Amino acid sequence: MANDWKNKASQIIEKVDDSFDLFMQRFRNRFGLYKPLQIVPFRSYGTVNRLYLKGRVLANKGITSAADNDTLLKNLVNMYRRFESDEVRDAQVRINFQGQEHAVITDREGYFVINLEPKTPLQLEDIWHEMEVELVHADISSFEPGIKTEAHVLVPPPDAEYGIISDIDDTIVLTSATDLLKMSQHTFLNNARTRLPFAGVSAFYRSLQLGRNGKRNNPFFYVSSSPWNMYDLLHDFLDVNDIPAGPLLLRDFGLMQNKFFGADHMSHKFKEIQNILLTYPHLNFVLIGDSGQQDAPIYQEVIKKFPGRIICVYIRDVNIEERAQMVTTISEELKGTVEMLLVKDTATAAKHAADSGLIFHEEVQKVEEQKEIDKSDAPGTATQQAPAPLSKDTKKRA
Structure with a gap:
């Protein structure tokens, strides 16, 4: 009984949260309130046969680079901006790797996840492998083409000890x-x-x-x-x-x-x-x-x-x-x-x-x-x- 209640409550909250996020996206679009967009790729990992990549498309809230003399207020404002994120759902993202293009769509929280199979064997001298991530399209008023960044995926070499x-x-x-x-x-x-x-x-x-x-x-x-x-x-x-x-x-x-x-x-x-x-x-x-x-x-x-x-x-x-x-x-x-x-x-x-x-x-x-x-x-x-x-x-x- 308790689990049934928990599942129903979770489903209701999920629907309310999703509806609110969709409403806010439309509201910001309607009044041109979206900040410029950015791609945030997360350092990921994989093998010689499959590379896993996860990232997120968000409005750029202008979080500034950290400095030794930053005030407490500046740190607090930056942290607020991190959690008050404007995610971009249904954005079209393209990953370019080894001359091949791979398309993926962000979910309702702005995340994208993709597994790639390398076209040619990876060079394992370095444990990190780069791929280009490009924002192709987003139904957002502030979207501009040409937004790109580099993602890094770790693949342990065969002679790694542990x-x-x-x-x-x-x-x-x-x-x-x-x-x-x-x-x-x-x-x-x-x-x-x-x-x-x-x-x-x-x-x-x-x-x-x-x-x-x-x-x-x-x-x-x-x-x-x-x-x-x-x-x-x-x-x-x-x-x-x-x-x-x-x-x-x-x-x-x-x-x-x-x-x-x-x-x-x-x-x-x-x-x-x-x-x-x-x-x-x-x-x-x-x-x-x-x-x-x-x-x-x-x-x-x-x-x-x-x-x-x-x-x-x-x-x-x-x-x-x-x-x-x-x-x-x-x-x-x-x-x-x-x-x-x-x-x-x-x-x-x-x-x-x-x-x-x-x-x-x-x-x-x-x-x-x-x-x-x-x-x-x-x-x-x-x-x-x-x-x-x-x-x-x-x-x-x-």
């Missing part, structure tokens, strides 16, 4: 997801440059990307419960802090069915991780998360469903006793199968990774050094240095 699947919130960057007020402050009042990563994260992640073959081609995948509206901020945060680029797998946000009721943190993350492991059956993975939410039980379920595929798990301790105890309990249950470590900092994880043969022992010192630099950059210190410039390798990756 992949890394990482959470973002409270794993890479402080979010305080267990405290609603603090989480709102961190999320809405900061930008890609003022949100600093946890000490040593960038060096540790680069060491995992480097692995032991020295080719820096171990692929990263970032799975988060943050909504797609946050994509540009998280994308820029990784790049600004020289954290390895990877597909960002976020969550739909809205009143649509299965987004308003029951679309919880656990089901979203498990589904995305499952899809990654199914896509790459011959690649094993390192999982990284935190003790703040449900990463440990999610990863436990992944280990059960994909025996032998997970090398080890690192869980960052957020210093909440009952959450730490949950991780410890799960770690004991997994003993003899997969090692799940509750770690206080990235240096501890790096030492374990080196002892386990995942990274070079020389990298541990680099993580320690980066940790001290990051600590000196943290708010409240005497000086706050500008973020390190992107390395050539990072720029090449995407």
Whole structure:
């Protein structure tokens, strides 16, 4: 009975939401209120036989690039613009890749999704593959032809040693997801440059990307419960802090069915991780998360469903006793199968990774050094240095 009520309520909300969105699109068109349009392609992933691409067509709200001296008001306005998005439904999008054109239509939330089969074998020297995305037509008053952008799709090379699947919130960057007020402050009042990563994260992640073959081609995948509206901020945060680029797998946000009721943190993350492991059956993975939410039980379920595929798990301790105890309990249950470590900092994880043969022992010192630099950059210190410039390798990756 409860499920029947939930399904009916979801259907009603979905219809109301869809009707309102359609009304607003017509209203903006009628009075010429639409901003110029833009294509927002999301970093995606694929294989030598199939490339998956997802993106969105939106009105360009003029979200400005992040700067170190941005005011709290400017950050708040930009965040408002992210969530007060004007999506463009039924837009015609064309993807150009290897001399072939592929057409796709956006859904009622402005998203487009397409799977492409490469015409010729991919060159796997680089893990990123570019394709051109063009907005062909949209029934919007502000539409102008010629809107194009580049999309990037990751394909792990055959000699990748392992992949890394990482959470973002409270794993890479402080979010305080267990405290609603603090989480709102961190999320809405900061930008890609003022949100600093946890000490040593960038060096540790680069060491995992480097692995032991020295080719820096171990692929990263970032799975988060943050909504797609946050994509540009998280994308820029990784790049600004020289954290390895990877597909960002976020969550739909809205009143649509299965987004308003029951679309919880656990089901979203498990589904995305499952899809990654199914896509790459011959690649094993390192999982990284935190003790703040449900990463440990999610990863436990992944280990059960994909025996032998997970090398080890690192869980960052957020210093909440009952959450730490949950991780410890799960770690004991997994003993003899997969090692799940509750770690206080990235240096501890790096030492374990080196002892386990995942990274070079020389990298541990680099993580320690980066940790001290990051600590000196943290708010409240005497000086706050500008973020390190992107390395050539990072720029090449995407």
